[in-house]
Amino acid sequence: MKLHTFEVVLRLPGWMEDFLSNSKETFSSIEERMQFVITLARMNIEHKTGGPFGAAIFDLKDGRLIAVGVNQVEKINCSIVHAEILAIALAQKKIGHYDLGAKADMSYELVTSTEPCVMCLGAIVWSGVRQVVCAARDEDARAIGFDEGPKPENWAQSLEDRGIAVVKDVLREDAKAVLNDYNKTGGLIYNSRQEQS
Amino acid sequence: MKLHTFEVVLRLPGWMEDFLSNSKETFSSIEERMQFVITLARMNIEHKTGGPFGAAIFDLKDGRLIAVGVNQVEKINCSIVHAEILAIALAQKKIGHYDLGAKADMSYELVTSTEPCVMCLGAIVWSGVRQVVCAARDEDARAIGFDEGPKPENWAQSLEDRGIAVVKDVLREDAKAVLNDYNKTGGLIYNSRQEQS
Numbered sequence: 001m002k003l004h005t006f007e008v009v010l011r012l013p014g015w016m017e018d019f020l021s022n023s024k025e026t027f028s029s030i031e032e033r034m035q036f037v038i039t040l041a042r043m044n045i046e047h048k049t050g051g052p053f054g055a056a057i058f059d060l061k062d063g064r065l066i067a068v069g070v071n072q073v074e075k076i077n078c079s080i081v082h083a084e085i086l087a088i089a090l091a092q093k094k095i096g097h098y099d100l101g102a103k104a105d106m107s108y109e110l111v112t113s114t115e116p117c118v119m120c121l122g123a124i125v126w127s128g129v130r131q132v133v134c135a136a137r138d139e140d141a142r143a144i145g146f147d148e149g150p151k152p153e154n155w156a157q158s159l160e161d162r163g164i165a166v167v168k169d170v171l172r173e174d175a176k177a178v179l180n181d182y183n184k185t186g187g188l189i190y191n192s193r194q195e196q197s
Numbered sequence: 198m199k200l201h202t203f204e205v206v207l208r209l210p211g212w213m214e215d216f217l218s219n220s221k222e223t224f225s226s227i228e229e230r231m232q233f234v235i236t237l238a239r240m241n242i243e244h245k246t247g248g249p250f251g252a253a254i255f256d257l258k259d260g261r262l263i264a265v266g267v268n269q270v271e272k273i274n275c276s277i278v279h280a281e282i283l284a285i286a287l288a289q290k291k292i293g294h295y296d297l298g299a300k301a302d303m304s305y306e307l308v309t310s311t312e313p314c315v316m317c318l319g320a321i322v323w324s325g326v327r328q329v330v331c332a333a334r335d336e337d338a339r340a341i342g343f344d345e346g347p348k349p350e351n352w353a354q355s356l357e358d359r360g361i362a363v364v365k366d367v368l369r370e371d372a373k374a375v376l377n378d379y380n381k382t383g384g385l386i387y388n389s390r391q392e393q394s
């Protein structure tokens with residue numbers, strides 16, 4: 001018997017509905033936006049719904065929240081579902097275009113609680129966002145055992161070269177605290193294929 | 198009014214159901230598996246359901262087809278949905294694990310009609326596959342205007358270093374022919390943020 005699989009649903013965890021219905025709609029400063037995203041990462045570990053990572057897409061014109069993502073790898077059983085991937089996919093669905101920079105007057109920002117892994121770096125390039133804001137650094141994720149993959153050393157410059165602004169270290173210590181808390185509670189650190197050295 | 202988006206469905210195109218129900222279940226040689234994947238890429242352009250890219254996951258133990266993917270970026274309006282991403286996500290759903298290499302006796306292969314972009318390179322690392330087989334090269338995709346992103350020069354070695362075997366140039370000319378046919382028919386070449394040089 002042949003059993004083919006034709007679709008997979010990428011979904012936010014259940015608690016998100018209440019959380020978002022009580023959340024603000026616009027976030028005027030970059031720190032406010034990052035604080036919101038770090039809260040997503042913390043909620044994800046408190047609810048035990050995934051890894052300690054949060055991301056969101058905002059409209060740079062008015063700070064309006066467009067879509068959110070949290071790591072759902074274990075929950076959905078899908079290694080693709082990093083916070084950034086989910087936020088990008090949901091934002092594109094909401095906007096109705098696969099390129100969030102399709103028109104000159106479109107200007108969207110990805111805010112992520114940790115610098116992107118190599119997969120999410122690529123996803124950022126294809127997403128059409130015009131700015132990426134990061135809190136914890138690669139080395140903060142690596143310090144608790146997560147792996148960022150074979151990412152180019154000059155990854156931030158490679159985004160800048162494509163007209164995507166990169167803002168680093170916004171509330172880095174707050175995001176590091178979430179990573180460290182996750183580590184202390186024995187959360188799963190998965191890494192399919194570590195470098196064999 | 199707040200309208201939040203909570204899920205996105207990644208789905209194969211409609212023609213795939215008939216196609217797969219008439220397809221073989223096991224493919225013993227690497228060339229047979231690649232021929233199948235190149236056919237997926239060609240079908241995707243013939244049905245006008247997306248870009249000229251196909252991918253599939255096979256069980257290396259017996260050549261059994263596990264899941265397929267074709268580029269669905271335009272169709273789903275989601276820049277994430279490259280052929281490799283869809284094949285990986287569907288395979289993980291079918292197997293029931295986010296790591297296709299979770300157990301010592303699991304041995305899965307990704308066959309892709311074109312060498313992976315930077316996003317899919319990362320997705321391969323996290324997927325748990327133990328072998329990647331490619332037909333057309335990066336430069337073949339670039340030759341018709343597609344962009345592979347800021348991928349490390351030594352990307353194949355970076356996979357090998359993580360215990361993922363890379364086999365290149367399998368039926369490369371056949372896959373190039375699909376890329377070139379797509380280009381001739383005026384298929385959409387999308388690249389959100391090209392390098393500004």
